[in-house]
Amino acid sequence: MKISTIKYYVMDALKSLKRNSTVSIASVATVAATLFILGVFLLIVFNVNAGVQELGAKLxxxxxxxxxxxxxxxxxxxxxxxxxxxxxxxxxxxxxxxxxxxxxxxxxxxxxxxxxxxxxxxxxxxxxxxxxxxxxxxxxxxxxxxxxxxxxxxxVREVVDKIISITNTLKIVGAVLFAILISVSLFLIANTIKLTVYSRKREIGIMKFVGATDWFIRWPFIIEGMMLGITGALLSTGVLYYAYKIVFVKYTSSLLGITLMNPHIILGTFLWQFVIGGLVIGALGSSLSIRKFLVV
Missing domain, CATH: 3.30.70.3040 (Alpha-Beta Plaits)
Structure with missing residues (x-):
C-alpha cells in the first residue's frame, strides 16, 4: 500500500469525523466508558486476588x-x-x-x-x-x-469461602457489564459510520462505477472507526490512572496492612490492552456498518 494512499485514507477519515463531530464524540465517550468500567473491575479483581494471596500468608x-x-x-x-x-x-x-x-x-x-x-x-x-x-x-x-x-x-474456611465468593461474583458482574457496554459501543460506532456512508452514498456509487475496489472504499471508514476506538481507549486510560492514583495515595496506608497494586500497572499493562481493544471495537463496528452499503 502506497504512502499517498494511506494519507488519502487518513485524511478522508479525519474529514468524516469532523462532519459528524457530535456522534463521533458520543462514540468516543461510550468506548471510553466501556474500557473505564472494564479497568475498574480489573483493578478490583487484581487487588482482591493480591489481597487474598497476602492474606493467605497470614492465615x-x-x-x-x-x-x-x-x-x-x-x-x-x-x-x-x-x-x-x-x-x-x-x-x-x-x-x-x-x-x-x-x-x-x-x-x-x-x-x-x-x-x-x-x-x-x-x-x-x-x-x-x-x-x-x-x-x-x-x-x-x-x-x-x-x-x-x-x-x-x-x-478460617468460612472467611476464605466468602473472599473467594466475592471475587468470583465480581468477575461475573464485570464480564456481563463489559459485554453490554461492548454492544453499545459497537452500535454507536456503527451508527457514526452509517451517517457518513449515507451522506456519501452517491459518491460511493460513482467510485464503484469507475472501478474502485471494495477495500479502497472501505478503508477510510475502518480507519475512522479505529480512530474513535483509540481515542476512547486513551481517554479511559488517562481517567482511570488519575482516579486510581488518588484512591491509592489516600487509602493505601489504612487498609489493615493489605497493599494495593501500584497505579503504574495501568500505564504499563492496561494502556496497550485498551488501545488494542479500542482498535478492535472501532474496526469491527465500522466493518459491520459499511458492508451492505458496498452493494450498489
Whole structure:
C-alpha cells in the first residue's frame, strides 16, 4: 500500500469525523466508558486476588490436641500436615506458649483474666499451621481431621469461602457489564459510520462505477472507526490512572496492612490492552456498518 494512499485514507477519515463531530464524540465517550468500567473491575479483581494471596500468608489453622495424645500421635499429625502442598510453616505450641500468647494479646488486663491459670493451665497443646494460599486451608483441615490425638480444629474456611465468593461474583458482574457496554459501543460506532456512508452514498456509487475496489472504499471508514476506538481507549486510560492514583495515595496506608497494586500497572499493562481493544471495537463496528452499503 502506497504512502499517498494511506494519507488519502487518513485524511478522508479525519474529514468524516469532523462532519459528524457530535456522534463521533458520543462514540468516543461510550468506548471510553466501556474500557473505564472494564479497568475498574480489573483493578478490583487484581487487588482482591493480591489481597487474598497476602492474606493467605497470614492465615493460620490451629489443630488442638487431646491431653492424652502420645508422641507417635503427634508425629503422625505433623507428618500428615507437612504432606499438604501449600503449607508454609508448622509450629508446635504447647500449653505454656498458648498461655503466654493470651497474656500478650490482652496486655495489661491479662493478669486478672488469666489469674490462676499458671497452676492449672486449661489451654491444650496445638499445631499452628500457616499456609501460602487460603485455598490450602481446606486441604489442611481434611488432612488432620479424624487423626488419633486430634481434639478439634480451628480454621478460617468460612472467611476464605466468602473472599473467594466475592471475587468470583465480581468477575461475573464485570464480564456481563463489559459485554453490554461492548454492544453499545459497537452500535454507536456503527451508527457514526452509517451517517457518513449515507451522506456519501452517491459518491460511493460513482467510485464503484469507475472501478474502485471494495477495500479502497472501505478503508477510510475502518480507519475512522479505529480512530474513535483509540481515542476512547486513551481517554479511559488517562481517567482511570488519575482516579486510581488518588484512591491509592489516600487509602493505601489504612487498609489493615493489605497493599494495593501500584497505579503504574495501568500505564504499563492496561494502556496497550485498551488501545488494542479500542482498535478492535472501532474496526469491527465500522466493518459491520459499511458492508451492505458496498452493494450498489
Amino acid at each position: 493460620e489453622v490451629k489443630i488442638f490436641l487431646k491431653d492424652n495424645a502420645t508422641i507417635s500421635d503427634k508425629s503422625a499429625i505433623e507428618a500428615a500436615i507437612n504432606k499438604v502442598k501449600g503449607v508454609s510453616e508448622v509450629k508446635f505450641e504447647d500449653k505454656q506458649d498458648a498461655l503466654n500468647n493470651v497474656k500478650k494479646q490482652f496486655g495489661e488486663d491479662s493478669e486478672s483474666l488469666v489469674q490462676g491459670f499458671e497452676k492449672t493451665n486449661p489451654f491444650p497443646n496445638a499445631y499452628v499451621v500457616k499456609v501460602s494460599n487460603p485455598k490450602v486451608v481446606d486441604d489442611v483441615v481434611k488432612g488432620a481431621a479424624g487423626l488419633k490425638g486430634v481434639d478439634k480444629i480451628k480454621d
